[in-house]
Amino acid sequence: MTTVTSLPEGCRNPSLKRLMKFVFQPNKYMEDNAKNYGDTFTLFNKSGNHLVYFCNPQALEEIFTADAGYLASGRAK
Numbered sequence: 540m541t542t543v544t545s546l547p548e549g550c551r552n553p554s555l556k557r558l559m560k561f562v563f564q565p566n567k568y569m570e571d572n573a574k575n576y577g578d579t580f581t582l583f584n585k586s587g588n589h590l591v592y593f594c595n596p597q598a599l600e601e602i603f604t605a606d607a608g609y610l611a612s613g614r615a616k
Contacts, residue, residue: 546589549581557582569594 550557550572560568569592572580578595593599 546581546591547579548576549583549589549591550576551583554584 557568572582572592573594579591579593579598582590582592584590593602
């Protein structure tokens with residue numbers, strides 16, 4: 540079985556480099572990623588547990604006020 544995912548573009552720098560920037564320059568870290576990849580971007584890692592960041596307040600509002608059935612994932616069929 541093949542799983543197809545569609546994630547926004549994002550940073551693929553080594554995890555340690557990203558972590559150091561996040562710890563020591565958190566605002567610059569987020570601003571740089573938003574500037575390079577847009578308001579929605581993905582941070583990729585080797586384990587496959589990718590993180591998608593949303594910097595646009597309207598996107599966050601849509602996510603947190605959406606019908607739960609619309610965003611349901613991981614259900615067995």
